[in-house]
Amino acid sequence: QVQLVESGGGLVQAGGSLRLSCAASGRTFSRYPMGWFRQAPGKEREFVAADSWSGGDTYYADSVKGRFTISRDNGKNTVYLQMNSLKPEDTAVYYCAARSVTLSLNIAASALYAYWGQGTQVTVSS
Secondary structure, eight states: OOEEEEEOOEEEETTOOEEEEEEEESSOOTTSOEEEEEEOTTSOOEEEEEEOSSTTOEEEOTTTTTTEEEEEETTTTEEEEEEOSOOGGGOEEEEEEEOSSSOOTTTTOGGGOOEEOOOEEEEEEO
């Protein structure tokens, strides 16, 4: 049984930093795209960042580009999201996701991710 477990969320002041972790079990994801999505109250889930296993390509939403960094440790089957210069509009539940195929097309499409974590709350105060 595949499980993705996020951790690292919390309350931080604007301008601060947080590092989210997503530990995977039940399957090795070193050759599969993994990503982060978020959902703020009253809004739809949106793409934040993704890492393609192929060549280490990374992708970011325009709203987080230059502030967030996605990385992975294949030895630990874990993906990270380093979030710097946080803004109140970054407040949301953050979800880790993984694909079941190696295809990296439409990397921001949440429907193409087969596995999801339970989410971790990130709150940025002004």
